[in-house]
Amino acid sequence: MPKIQVKIINQSSNPLPEYSTAGSAGMDLRANLEAPIVLQSLERSLIPTGLFIELPDGYEAQVRPRSGLAIKQGLTCLNSPGTIDADYRGEVKVILINLSHEPQTIQHGDRIAQMVVHSVGQVAWVPVTEIGVTERNAGGFGHTGKS
Ligand SMILES: O=c1ccn([C@H]2C[C@H](O)[C@@H](COP(=O)(O)OP(=O)(O)OP(=O)(O)O)O2)c(=O)[nH]1
Numbered sequence: 001m002p003k004i005q006v007k008i009i010n011q012s013s014n015p016l017p018e019y020s021t022a023g024s025a026g027m028d029l030r031a032n033l034e035a036p037i038v039l040q041s042l043e044r045s046l047i048p049t050g051l052f053i054e055l056p057d058g059y060e061a062q063v064r065p066r067s068g069l070a071i072k073q074g075l076t077c078l079n080s081p082g083t084i085d086a087d088y089r090g091e092v093k094v095i096l097i098n099l100s101h102e103p104q105t106i107q108h109g110d111r112i113a114q115m116v117v118h119s120v121g122q123v124a125w126v127p128v129t130e131i132g133v134t135e136r137n138a139g140g141f142g143h144t145g146k147s
């Protein structure tokens with residue numbers, strides 16, 4: 001398991017994110033707030049987590065919504081999945097939006113999203129005049145299964 005350097009503000013009240021089961025893909029991210037935030041219907045906000053991480057080269061972290069928050073409160077990540085670049089040294093933040101019709105309150109310590117760490121590759125372009133043909137070729141957007 002790769003080791004990641006992490007700095008967390010307010011660690012006494014907000015524990016480090018953790019995998020909640022042995023097979024979890026994501027670690028829940030908690031809101032790091034001095035006061036609760038109320039999101040009105042369709043309002044969005046950049047929520048701090050108090051986390052500063054140093055990802056190894058070749059890794060990214062994705063900030064994804066939690067399904068429970070989405071179905072129960074209509075709260076989701078607007079830019080899902082959010083991308084944390086390996087060279088980012090700022091605070092990990094979550095762009096939450098309230099898609100419900102009611103105001104939703106975020107409290108300090110609430111688990112507002114989850115973070116999945118992935119290995120990721122970069123590519124170099126090789127400009128060509130033709131690209132290879134496949135069985136699918138340009139078919140997409142519901143193309144399969146049609147006669
Ligand atoms: O949900 C997110 C998405 C991004 N970030 C941070 C880490 C990421 O490395 C940086 C830039 O994110 P992104 O590339 O998505 O934003 P951008 O609009 O392209 O900004 P930039 O020009 O700074 O790359 O912002 C977060 O903390 N949370």
Ligand SMILES: [Mg+2]
Nearest residue numbers: 083084085088
């Ligand atoms: Mg960017």
